[in-house]
Amino acid sequence: MLKPEAFLQAEYAARFIGSKCPVRPNVAVVLGSGLGDFANELAQPSTIPFGEIPHFPVSTAIGHAGNLVIGNFVGLSLAVMQGRAHFYEGNTFAQAAFPMRVLHQLGVKAVVLTNAAGGINPQYGRGALVMVRDHINMMGGSPLIGPNDDRFGPRFPDMTYAYDREYRKIAEAEAKRLDIPYYEGIYAAMHGPSYETPAEIQMLARMGADLVGMSTVPEVIVARHMDVRVLAISCVTNMAAGLSGEAINHEEVLETGRRVKDTFLALLRAVLPKIAAS
Ligand code: CYT
Numbered sequence: 001m002l003k004p005e006a007f008l009q010a011e012y013a014a015r016f017i018g019s020k021c022p023v024r025p026n027v028a029v030v031l032g033s034g035l036g037d038f039a040n041e042l043a044q045p046s047t048i049p050f051g052e053i054p055h056f057p058v059s060t061a062i063g064h065a066g067n068l069v070i071g072n073f074v075g076l077s078l079a080v081m082q083g084r085a086h087f088y089e090g091n092t093f094a095q096a097a098f099p100m101r102v103l104h105q106l107g108v109k110a111v112v113l114t115n116a117a118g119g120i121n122p123q124y125g126r127g128a129l130v131m132v133r134d135h136i137n138m139m140g141g142s143p144l145i146g147p148n149d150d151r152f153g154p155r156f157p158d159m160t161y162a163y164d165r166e167y168r169k170i171a172e173a174e175a176k177r178l179d180i181p182y183y184e185g186i187y188a189a190m191h192g193p194s195y196e197t198p199a200e201i202q203m204l205a206r207m208g209a210d211l212v213g214m215s216t217v218p219e220v221i222v223a224r225h226m227d228v229r230v231l232a233i234s235c236v237t238n239m240a241a242g243l244s245g246e247a248i249n250h251e252e253v254l255e256t257g258r259r260v261k262d263t264f265l266a267l268l269r270a271v272l273p274k275i276a277a278s
Pocket residue numbers: 116117118119195196212213214237238239240241248253
């Protein structure tokens with residue numbers, strides 16, 4: 001539910017962050033489960049725990065540090081969210097995506113959203129990197145429900161080009177150049193927190209989904225509401241329920257995230273300057 005006070009709250013949170021940190025970021029990265037180490041790459045970092053930022057939702061998920069880190073990265077001013085808040089943690093969709101509002105207020109025009117996802121497409125394997133081309137929102141709600149605030153964006157935002165084609169092409173070109181295997185796919189978002197059943201995965205497969213996860217979509221909707229450009233990259237941390245003959249556990253999800261960390265880092269290092277310049 002988009003609350004009438006959200007705009008003022010985003011301004012207030014941005015002013016708080018501005019008081020802690022001299023750098024004005026232009027690009028933001030959100031790091032999913034097991035991928036949080038990228039924040040250590042920033043030079044002259046200012047680290048602010050989510051819990052200190054006014055109105056920020058708190059992330060309790062295991063594998064999420066829960067810090068906003070702002071600093072320099074290969075010549076860019078970058079804001080990195082080490083973890084994110086989810087709907088399944090008891091946040092509304094609008095709360096879960098509120099950090100997008102604050103980042104936009106700070107001057108961010110582009111976000112790179114990363115996540116750990118289950119692989120539905122049988123071509124994928126554990127550790128595969130997938131550039132998200134589109135999504136299917138199966139979470140059962142939207143962060144924009146409620147009176148629209150025209151200061152953020154329109155009542156009915158277009159979602160045709162939610163996942164920026166130019167950014168995706170940049171990411172794919174850089175992956176190719178670095179010899180990093182990648183796929184392009186459609187991400188289905190479920191609200192969780194239980195992993196899906198095999199029958200749900202069969203349903204999602206028939207709908208055309210290649211990946212399944214429990215995040216990202218509220219943030220994409222809110223980013224597009226404000227015309228912030230989006231690149232989303234999923235790491236297939238496990239094959240989805242019923243596809244591998246094994247049960248899914250969060251430890252496996254985190255372990256795969258750690259295993260692909262260096263590859264992911266190399267890709268981000270190559271992609272971020274290019275999307276900042278485009
Ligand atoms: N895996 C994951 N479903 C999965 O199978 N990381 C999220 C949702």
